[in-house]
Amino acid sequence: MEDTEGIVVRQHLGHYFVSIGEKQWDCAVSSRLRKQLEYPEASPGSRRRRVQRVRRVKVTDPVVIGDCVAIDKGEDLTGMIREVLPRRNKVSRRASGSGRKEQLLAANIDRLVTVFAVTDPVPDWNLLDRMLAIAEWQELPCTICINKMDLERSSVRDVTSIYESAGYRVVYTSTESDQGKDEFRELLSAGTTLFVGPSGVGKSSLLNWLQPGLQLRTNEVSHVMGDGRHTTTHLELVSLDSGGLVGDIPGVKEFRLWNIGSEDTPGLFREFGSYLGSCQFSDCSHIHEPNCAIKDAVKGGNISRLRYESYRRLREDP
Ligand SMILES: Nc1nc2c(ncn2[C@@H]2O[C@H](COP(=O)(O)OP(=O)(O)OP(=O)(O)O)[C@@H](O)[C@H]2O)c(=O)[nH]1
Ligand SMILES: [Zn+2]
Structure with missing residues (x-):
């Protein structure tokens, strides 16, 4: 440079x-x-x-x-x-509000880490699937972080095993009990990572956990949305002493797809891959058609209903 x-x-x-x-x-x-x-x-x-x-x-x-x-x-x-x-x-989504506008969240990222909590707030798996779809579209490596493991009462692995089977890495952390600290630090130690996740799951806490005393400046950036509303977010890449740059985008409540055609949606679900092309109709939407390989795989238990439901929702309301 x-x-x-x-x-x-x-x-x-x-x-x-x-x-x-x-x-x-x-x-x-x-x-x-x-x-x-x-x-x-x-x-x-x-x-x-x-x-x-x-x-x-x-x-x-x-x-x-x-x-x-x-x-x-x-x-x-x-x-x-x-x-x-x-x-x-680049990681971007459709800006909320009316009108077609792209909201860029970050560029030149090496990985996405989607952060959810075991509970408080309970995970919104559909939101996770939207984030994973955007990562697939950009061919970005994506790791799922499940935080607040100290609050786990029923096994979260009943659900996260679905993602592990699809080929995603899941790391389990707690800033209270220190579970997963070394693994998490190692994950972030090279290149640029972007955290995305809903408000309150512990994204800022995770950064302060890895690097106590890290004064997370909250820089309010005001976006004027299509309908004239303002939303504020702080956007910053922080440099960790143990290596790596991390961007923490607070409180992502919705993740609407930007410029991804519906015919591309099935390819954004990794575990659909081996079934694509095997449906009776070559332009099968995998929703209404008979003899659909994807729907058969759901019935046969080879594709989870949770993921298929996310697919259907994403297809109907991108
Ligand atoms: N029990 C428990 N609480 C946690 C853990 N990590 C964070 N918290 C708590 O969860 C709350 C929210 O944490 P934040 O770090 O502010 O969450 P955030 O994801 O950065 O939230 P936004 O900035 O709104 O996006 C705080 O009260 C934290 O103390 C954890 O591992 N276990
Ligand atoms: Zn089909």
Whole structure:
């Protein structure tokens, strides 16, 4: 990297903090770049050789944590972002509210860790399946963290074994009893990890557990949604002493798919893979059709009903 290129590690009310070497530069986005980012762009699905659909889309935030950017340096560690370098990947969802807008959550991520609690709040498995689908779409490794294991009363493995069988790694943690600490630290120790999970599952606690004294700054970023509402989130990549960068996005309540066509949805459920192509109809939706290999696998107990139900819901309401 040149000394004018760095990584966006923090966003705060239109300020982007770019890490270059040991220093952070407080940057704004150049108006030329803002205009560029409002140009039409190809749908991400087009890389899968579908007919290229070109839509006019506008992202809620043009630059996001994890972005590699080129800046023009100004006085006193301030600067202007003039270019966003090509992204390896991005995690985004459809912004809530009306209208089609993409909300970018992070870019250039090495893995997603979905965080849920055994209880308090009880896991929303359907939400987990949406997160896994987005990870599959971006071909991002994804690990499931089940936190608050100290509160476990009935075996959570009855459900998580479904995910383990599908090929996902599950780590079980408790910031109270220290269960899973070494495994969790090891998981995050290289590259950039993004935590996603509902509010209250312990995402910030997990970071403070690994690194006591880590002062998690809460930087409020205001997104103006399609319907004019504002939602606030703090977005920051923190650097762990034991290695690794971690982004913690607070309180993800919903995860709507962005620009993923319904014909691509079955491929986002790993365990469906070996059955795809075996249905009577080549364009089978696996919902209404007879002689459907997926539905047969559900009946035969080879695909879990929980996962199939998530698939159906995702298909009907992406
Ligand atoms: N019993 C138990 N409580 C925990 C554990 N981890 C976190 N908590 C508690 O759960 C509550 C929520 O933790 P947070 O770390 O604020 O949760 P969060 O996921 O960061 O929440 P948001 O910032 O709203 O997204 C706090 O009261 C924590 O003390 C755990 O392993 N066991
Ligand atoms: Zn089918």
